[in-house]
Amino acid sequence: MEAVRRLMDLRHRGRAEDLPEVLAAAAPLLDAEAATVLLVDYGQLALHPLRPNPLDPSTPHRVEDTRAGRAFTTAREQWHDGTLWMPLLHGAERLGVLELRLKAYPDDADRADLAVIAALIAELIASRRFYGDAVEHTRRRLPMQLAAEIIWNQLPPLTFAVDGTVITAVLEPCYEVGGDAFDYAANADVLHVALFDTVGHGISASALTTLALNTYRNARRSGLSLIDSCRSIDKWIRSQHPGAFVTALLAELEITTGAYRRISAGHPAELFLRGGRALPQLPTPNTLPLGLGHMLTRLPEVIEQQLEPGDTLVFYTDGITEARDVTGALFGVDRLSAFLLENLDADVPPPEVMRRLIHTIISYEEGELRDDATAAMLQWRRR
Structure with missing residues (x-):
């Protein structure tokens, strides 16, 4: 609930670009070592970190041949070697994937809670994206005419x-x-x-x-x-x-x-x-x-x-x-x-x-x- 409260604060006083920082601070409350928002680009070719951290070596995930991409295309969670990818859905709209680094695969109750967190993040992205250009900067891989x-x-x-x-x-x-x-x-x-x-x-x-x-x-x-x-x-x-x-x-x-x-x-x-x-x-x-x-x-x-x-x-x-x-x-x-x-x-x-x-x-x-x-x-x- 503390993680939910911190994320909910963005509804009134935050921007989409503030989400990675708040999510990083909330990750321990989710028993996660790290949490990253990955958004799909306009061409739906790859998933890119929202406002990537220069110190973070994470790179975009291709949609076609990665587990993160599979979570996006199937709208179902994927797990591998300590990482859980959960689809970010705004209604039926596919926005991207939430990547969580965990010590162990969560049980059913914890996965249900994480699904709620993912749904809340998707709602925040959809509602806050119009108050800044962070989402657009992330999704655009070429100049748009x-x-x-x-x-x-x-x-x-x-x-x-x-x-x-x-x-x-x-x-x-x-x-x-x-x-x-x-x-x-x-x-x-x-x-x-x-x-x-x-x-x-x-x-x-x-x-x-x-x-x-x-x-x-x-x-x-x-x-x-x-x-x-x-x-x-x-x-x-x-x-x-x-x-x-x-x-x-x-x-x-x-x-x-x-x-x-x-x-x-x-x-x-x-x-x-x-x-x-x-x-x-x-x-x-x-x-x-x-x-x-x-x-x-x-x-x-x-x-x-x-x-x-x-x-x-x-x-x-x-x-x-x-x-x-x-x-x-x-x-x-x-x-x-x-x-x-x-x-x-x-x-x-x-x-x-x-x-x-x-x-x-x-x-x-x-x-x-x-x-x-x-x-x-x-x-x-x-x-």
Whole structure:
């Protein structure tokens, strides 16, 4: 409880950068010789100490082939040779890992207490990160372009779960992305999800994406329907950026029943996965890209589909399926479906499936993405 009290003091009088010092002082109270917060970088490649101590020889842990990385990817504790790694989860969002050096493997009761400490640390990181730049300095391994800075500051956490339903997303290139974005919100029994792909690149694309994203939120928070939300975004894009356009998927899921509704505004259809196979894609598009709606006289069409428990929907931008290898061959929808089904069949958690997917796309293009690549997975389970 003394360790909890010291950590709780940071909620009112501390910054994220103060956490390592407080945690080091609290380590003996946890029967630990040392305690270190490791945060995942934007590329989800390695785990780095929060404000590393120059006198501490600890180095980053790769996500792919270390026990710390395994604690991150599986969201389960790992133990080896006097070190315990516990996942740092803010809700379902994977922030990193808590590394504890212990004299002996703790019993069940002590591990339960340490899990509470890890949860509290994750809450402190999530709540205090906006009062300084220590978390950002730790997570950034390359300079971030302004367009990417604008987009990342607009986005919700990459992963969210409610009553067994999960939404998780990835964006690349994470330090340069400017034209892609996603959003979600859970209100009462409805989960709202949207994916946007803006024409162009750089700061002009990020400005257009910002307008589309915030107009969508304004329409949603004003209680507008999918059709009226689509029309509102279309109107504002046409007004503020004449001639520009944004493709989008706007969707709603009734969490209690699995009733799914969506509009595709010039966007590729989501993948529809059930029971280890890909079902036929839903009709797309149902209207023109946002910003070009004045060219049609009819209203956008809402497509409805009844989901079954365990169904998975995967939204993506064309940077995923149009990735090319050295021979010029497209990654394609079939390869995307096969990759997703293979990982889901192996019970890989949805956030980890998305992380693996984006690194597969990067490798497919020899480490140099030609376009922004964004994907989001929505998995429904009955409450």
